[in-house]
Amino acid sequence: xxxxxxxxxxxxxxxMAKKEIMCDIEDGIADAVDMGGVPALSQNEIDMLFEIxxxxxxxxxxxxxxxxxLSYDIGQLDFTGDNGNSGNGVDVGRLExxxxxxxxxxxxxxxxxxxxxxxKPVKPVIANEMQTMEEIQNxxxxxxxxxxxxxxxxxxxxxxPYGNPADLMRxxxxxxxMTAAELTANHLAKDIEYVATRMVTAGADGFNFDTTASxxxxxxxxxxxxxxxxxxxxxxxxxxxxxxxxxxxxIHGSIEYEGKIVAGTYPHQQVVFAQKAGANVFxxxxxxxxxxxxxxxxxxxxxxxxxxxxxxxxxxxxxMGMGVGGIPMCETAPLDAVTRxxxxxxxxxxxxxx
Amino acid sequence: MAVxxxxxxxxxGIRSAGDLVARMQFSKNMKIKDAKxxxxxxxxxxxxxxxxxxxxxxxxxxxKIGVVTGVPGAPRGIAAKMNIEKILNTKINSCEKFRKMTxx
Amino acid sequence: xxxNKKALFDAMVAYKVPGIQAxxxxxxxxxxxxxxxxxxxxxxxxxxxxxxERGKLFLPHVLSAAxxxxxxxxxxxxxxxxxxxxxxxxASVVMGTVEGDVHDIGKSICSTxxxxxxxxxxxxxxxxxxxxxxxxIKDGCTMCGMSALMTTTMTVQKDVIELxxxxxxxxxxxxxxxxxxxxxxYAEKIGADIYGETASETTRKAKTISE
Numbered sequence: 001x002x003x004x005x006x007x008x009x010x011x012x013x014x015x016m017a018k019k020e021i022m023c024d025i026e027d028g029i030a031d032a033v034d035m036g037g038v039p040a041l042s043q044n045e046i047d048m049l050f051e052i053x054x055x056x057x058x059x060x061x062x063x064x065x066x067x068x069x070l071s072y073d074i075g076q077l078d079f080t081g082d083n084g085n086s087g088n089g090v091d092v093g094r095l096e097x098x099x100x101x102x103x104x105x106x107x108x109x110x111x112x113x114x115x116x117x118x119x120k121p122v123k124p125v126i127a128n129e130m131q132t133m134e135e136i137q138n139x140x141x142x143x144x145x146x147x148x149x150x151x152x153x154x155x156x157x158x159x160x161p162y163g164n165p166a167d168l169m170r171x172x173x174x175x176x177x178m179t180a181a182e183l184t185a186n187h188l189a190k191d192i193e194y195v196a197t198r199m200v201t202a203g204a205d206g207f208n209f210d211t212t213a214s215x216x217x218x219x220x221x222x223x224x225x226x227x228x229x230x231x232x233x234x235x236x237x238x239x240x241x242x243x244x245x246x247x248x249x250x251i252h253g254s255i256e257y258e259g260k261i262v263a264g265t266y267p268h269q270q271v272v273f274a275q276k277a278g279a280n281v282f283x284x285x286x287x288x289x290x291x292x293x294x295x296x297x298x299x300x301x302x303x304x305x306x307x308x309x310x311x312x313x314x315x316x317x318x319x320m321g322m323g324v325g326g327i328p329m330c331e332t333a334p335l336d337a338v339t340r341x342x343x344x345x346x347x348x349x350x351x352x353x354x
Numbered sequence: 355m356a357v358x359x360x361x362x363x364x365x366x367g368i369r370s371a372g373d374l375v376a377r378m379q380f381s382k383n384m385k386i387k388d389a390k391x392x393x394x395x396x397x398x399x400x401x402x403x404x405x406x407x408x409x410x411x412x413x414x415x416x417x418k419i420g421v422v423t424g425v426p427g428a429p430r431g432i433a434a435k436m437n438i439e440k441i442l443n444t445k446i447n448s449c450e451k452f453r454k455m456t457x458x
Numbered sequence: 459x460x461x462n463k464k465a466l467f468d469a470m471v472a473y474k475v476p477g478i479q480a481x482x483x484x485x486x487x488x489x490x491x492x493x494x495x496x497x498x499x500x501x502x503x504x505x506x507x508x509x510x511e512r513g514k515l516f517l518p519h520v521l522s523a524a525x526x527x528x529x530x531x532x533x534x535x536x537x538x539x540x541x542x543x544x545x546x547x548x549a550s551v552v553m554g555t556v557e558g559d560v561h562d563i564g565k566s567i568c569s570t571x572x573x574x575x576x577x578x579x580x581x582x583x584x585x586x587x588x589x590x591x592x593x594x595i596k597d598g599c600t601m602c603g604m605s606a607l608m609t610t611t612m613t614v615q616k617d618v619i620e621l622x623x624x625x626x627x628x629x630x631x632x633x634x635x636x637x638x639x640x641x642x643x644y645a646e647k648i649g650a651d652i653y654g655e656t657a658s659e660t661t662r663k664a665k666t667i668s669e
Contacts, residue, residue, distance in 0.1 A: 106360035108372035141420035166566030238380035250516020264513035342362035
């Protein structure tokens with residue numbers, strides 16, 4: 001029986017027969033359908049996915065004419081960072097990094113980021129960040145954002161002023177935990193407005209909210225409120241909202257945005273909130289299961305993202321990094337796996353960008 | 355991971371017209387097909403050609419909208435973006451700030 | 459499943475404290491033993507964990523169900539002891555996010571799920587020094603759960619396992635590891651006993667291994 005080289009979700013190379021790959025594709029789709037209530041892929045799309053996964057070439061790509069926009073997060077940290085954020089450990093400046101991405105790496109947009117990459121710690125160094133933004137805007141041609149994680153976790157004890165909901169809940173102080181989450185959402189929204197409006201004043205093309213809802217549903221609501229405030233104050237600024245995970249964790253459980261509970265929502269539901277708040281581009285995320293195959297993970301991711309793109313009134317740039325979008329959870333994600341995920345996301349899920 | 359993404363499915367930024375398509379997505383909420391058609395129409399070329407490095411290299415220099423290789427005298431930064439504003443019929447924040455500061 | 463057991467299961471899944479209390483009262487009135495009631499509630503709690511993982515229930519719901527179970531245990535526990543039935547408390551577990559890592563949401567949810575499953579959880583929080591894990595194990599914890607969200611800190615999980623070996627404690631403790639960059643292959647490589655992809659998977663594996 002013919003065996004195809006493919007990967008596991010942790011990046012390990014394995015061989016699988018056609019029957020095994022098809023079985024994993026169908027299981028991955030079924031899991032997305034079950035968890036997210038999204039429609040399954042058609043037989044034609046399943047066949048396309050198998051063709052992509054089983055392609056004999058090391059690298060695959062989209063057909064000419066199908067290229068999409070590549071918007072980049074984490075700014076210069078992908079050069080300067082350590083392996084904690086998949087950085088190369090090369091201490092280049094922020095201007096050099098921006099121009100290298102624009103001129104050597106084919107980035108369609110890029111961003112400036114703080115070393116901590118969270119909204120809250122930018123506040124004390126906002127003038128520094130504004131100066132650097134002004135400097136780089138004088139040199140760069142491509143859209144250049146400011147990027148940061150909303151990171152609602154920084155507002156809970158021991159980092160912030162509010163009680164930690166997880167700790168409070170273990171003591172059955174449920175109401176107190178929910179109040180802490182609500183206060184965090186409001187505080188986060190205020191900080192977003194403070195930081196983002198100043199960066200736009202410094203000439204930023206826009207703001208990228210990266211790994212939104214990493215601290216759960218209150219983090220998501222706080223970000224949405226912050227996005228709405230930014231949109232009110234800066235009507236023409238570019239806003240990108242990228243998620244942290246496929247489902248919004250219900251730490252509060254019933255906190256709402258515009259009268260709707262956000263906890264437990266999946267990409268095709270999250271995008272509706274983001275566009276209502278005023279985002280121009282939404283970044284859906286689907287997590288990789290390291291114990292499953294590339295076929296399972298990619299089929300599942302494409303099923304979720306396809307529905308998100310279909311429902312969205314704004315463009316969707318799917319998150320495709322280490323451990324998301326079907327890509328293995330591996331610091332040095334294998335080229336064969338990454339390029340297969342790209343092709344499937346563009347030609348089956350029909351994303352507007354990556 | 356920038357290299358595999360670009361090779362597999364990227365437009366190529368200022369190597370082609372990826373930055374221009376991105377601007378239309380962000381400024382007008384255009385989906386990829388509409389954004390490409392808009393940019394192609396404004397540049398007077400086809401949607402296939404806007405991601406073609408051979409076509410765009412010369413066109414970008416001709417239109418003075420920033421080129422990927424170091425060409426002395428070719429507009430870059432704010433100067434290139436002011437030309438992009440005219441071609442795409444859009445406003446760019448840094449250019450607006452520049453005009454305000456220089457009272458242009 | 460009898461009507462009473464089903465009612466207990468359903469009440470747990472519905473996660474309302476008064477509803478759980480009513481189901482427990484009725485089951486006791488109808489003559490179900492303390493251990494039968496606890497078993498049925500435990501099955502309900504497992505289902506609550508599965509629903510949480512699938513985004514159908516949220517953390518306050520899980521804790522509300524756990525509170526209902528705790529209230530019932532306050533009454534049923536002494537009855538169980540009086541009848542000489544097995545202890546209801548599972549193993550003592552020390553939990554923490556390893557030294558140098560401040561990400562604790564996933565670890566906290568895992569601690570909560572373990573607590574709901576009847577484990578005696580000692581959650582040390584985040585950025586936990588290696589020696590603190592060792593101290594808790596010396597003080598009686600027989601399971602050790604370590605979380606790491608960064609590739610730079612996951613190596614500390616290995617360091618703690620090595621320390622356990624040096625202290626002659628490795629055979630006395632079940633080591634569980636988890637966190638975004640951690641994989642089954644890594645768990646095998648460093649000699650951990652359990653790898654948990656999610657909080658409920660970790661809890662399920664912990665229950666199985668401790669039985």
